[in-house]
Amino acid sequence: MKLIVTGAAGFVGANVVKALNARGMADIIAVDNLSRAEKMPNLADCEIADYFDKQDFIDRIRHSAFETGIAAVLHQGACSDTMETDGRYMMENNYRYSVDLLEWCQDHSIPFIYASSASVYGGGTVFKESREHEAPLNVYGYSKFLFDQYVRRMIESRASQVAGFRYFNVYGPRESHKGRMASVAFHFFNQYLSQGKVKLFEGSGGYGPGEQIRDFISVEDVVRVNLFFLDHPKLSGIFNVGTGKARSFNDVAAATINAVRQSKGEKALSLAELKREGAIEYIAFPAQLVGKYQSYTQADMSALRAAGYTEPFLDVEQGVARYVTERIARGEAGK
Numbered sequence: 001m002k003l004i005v006t007g008a009a010g011f012v013g014a015n016v017v018k019a020l021n022a023r024g025m026a027d028i029i030a031v032d033n034l035s036r037a038e039k040m041p042n043l044a045d046c047e048i049a050d051y052f053d054k055q056d057f058i059d060r061i062r063h064s065a066f067e068t069g070i071a072a073v074l075h076q077g078a079c080s081d082t083m084e085t086d087g088r089y090m091m092e093n094n095y096r097y098s099v100d101l102l103e104w105c106q107d108h109s110i111p112f113i114y115a116s117s118a119s120v121y122g123g124g125t126v127f128k129e130s131r132e133h134e135a136p137l138n139v140y141g142y143s144k145f146l147f148d149q150y151v152r153r154m155i156e157s158r159a160s161q162v163a164g165f166r167y168f169n170v171y172g173p174r175e176s177h178k179g180r181m182a183s184v185a186f187h188f189f190n191q192y193l194s195q196g197k198v199k200l201f202e203g204s205g206g207y208g209p210g211e212q213i214r215d216f217i218s219v220e221d222v223v224r225v226n227l228f229f230l231d232h233p234k235l236s237g238i239f240n241v242g243t244g245k246a247r248s249f250n251d252v253a254a255a256t257i258n259a260v261r262q263s264k265g266e267k268a269l270s271l272a273e274l275k276r277e278g279a280i281e282y283i284a285f286p287a288q289l290v291g292k293y294q295s296y297t298q299a300d301m302s303a304l305r306a307a308g309y310t311e312p313f314l315d316v317e318q319g320v321a322r323y324v325t326e327r328i329a330r331g332e333a334g335k
Contacts, residue, residue: 002070006031006054006101007077011175012115012167012222014042016074018174019223021047029070031057031077039177058097061104068108072161072230075101075114079140087139094143099150102162106154111161111233113226118168118215118242118297120145123205127215128300129166129238137292148238161233165225168242168299171319172219173326184249185216185320188256189327192279198253202282205295209282210250212295215242218319221311228309235307242299243313253280255317259324 003020007013008030017028026047033054034040052060054077060066078094098114105112118127119141126133136142148164155162171183178186188198200210207213225241250271257279258268274280285293314322 001025001072002027002029002049004029004031004070004073006057006073006075007115008032008048008051009034009039009042010076011042011172011178012170012219012226013074013076014039014046014174015172015219015223016076016226017043017046017048019227023227033077036177042174042177054097058100062100064104066104068110070108070110072111072113072233073101073105074226074230075112078115078144084140090139090143091146094140095147095150098147102151102154106159106162109160111163111230113161113163113229114147114165116148116164116166116238117141117144118166118240118299119294120148120166121294121297123291123294125296126300127240127242127298129240129303137294151238155236158236161229162236163229164238165222165241166238166299167222168215168217168240168297170217170219170222172222172323173330174219176332183216184252185256185323188253189260189324192257192260197279197281198257199281199283200249200253201285204285204290204293207295210253210280211248213246213248214294214297215244215246215299216252216316216319217242218314218323220319220322221313224311225304225309228311232308237303237307239304239307240299240301241304242297242301243315244299244301245315246296246298247316250280251316252320255320256324259321260328262321263324263328 005013005017008017009032028048030048030051031054084090102112120134120136121127122135122137124133134145136145151164171185175182175186191198202209222241229235254271
């Protein structure tokens with residue numbers, strides 16, 4: 001079974017490739033843009049059959065010059081920088097590229113599984129896959145929203161599976177190349193090892209210091225959802241992929257610090273104890289994020305559960321502990 005994974009050197013894409021390898025699958029065409037070569041290590045321990053530069057790949061798709069006989073496309077490639085202000089680039093990279101690839105898949109009856117984003121909900125308080133709850137705050141969110149709208153218009157007449165996943169706050173291995181856009185768990189780990197403390201934003205959106213809450217999900221769970229739909233090609237639709245349980249940034253900070261402490265044989269501390277010891281520090285909320293920041297997200301998981309996905313999700317303490325252990329084992333302390 002030959003598969004295409006776009007964004008294969010990126011965060012979610014590389015984890016998908018690695019999980020496919022764990023199933024004994026290596027007939028994978030990896031697609032990405034390695035003009036930023038720091039992503040390459042994400043694929044170094046993966047098995048693939050071929051690699052295509054993203055621009056070469058989409059040019060071939062647009063000219064019907066790419067091989068067929070593909071079992072499925074897992075489209076994880078996108079610009080995920082929510083601070084990107086070049087709307088023209090964002091719409092070409094995230095919207096038009098996705099439309100052209102979806103149309104090619106439909107022409108050849110190839111299942112199409114793709115990454116959307118919880119950013120489509122903007123500053124709302126209801127996170128259900130329905131148009132009235134969607135109001136993106138930035139051009140990244142808009143690019144994802146617009147493609148979801150395109151999918152909604154065509155999905156009833158589809159020739160093959162079309163499944164989109166609105167990822168909430170994903171953390172886990174293979175995200176170090178993302179820099180400032182890496183998860184808070186990634187940054188908290190680095191800060192604690194280098195400075196002995198982590199830095200959280202002061203209050204915003206009616207929330208106290210570090211008490212902004214989001215739905216944090218391990219990339220392990222994100223990958224499991226992708227593979228579930230790969231295994232069930234009759235399932236189509238747009239689905240939230242979170243845990244369904246919002247947790248505070250304070251919770252993530254405490255989970256990260258305590259995972260590091262326990263790796264050193266030190267006892268876990270409560271949030272109050274961590275604050276007293278100066279292990280958690282609050283900094284001013286950035287002016288550039290005012291009005292563009294989601295202080296609360298919590299996925300409504302009813303659609304995914306109704307589709308038949310029954311696996312439990314890792315909670316923050318479980319997922320962050322596994323992530324910290326993995327980073328330490330890889331020798332990534334402070335990287």
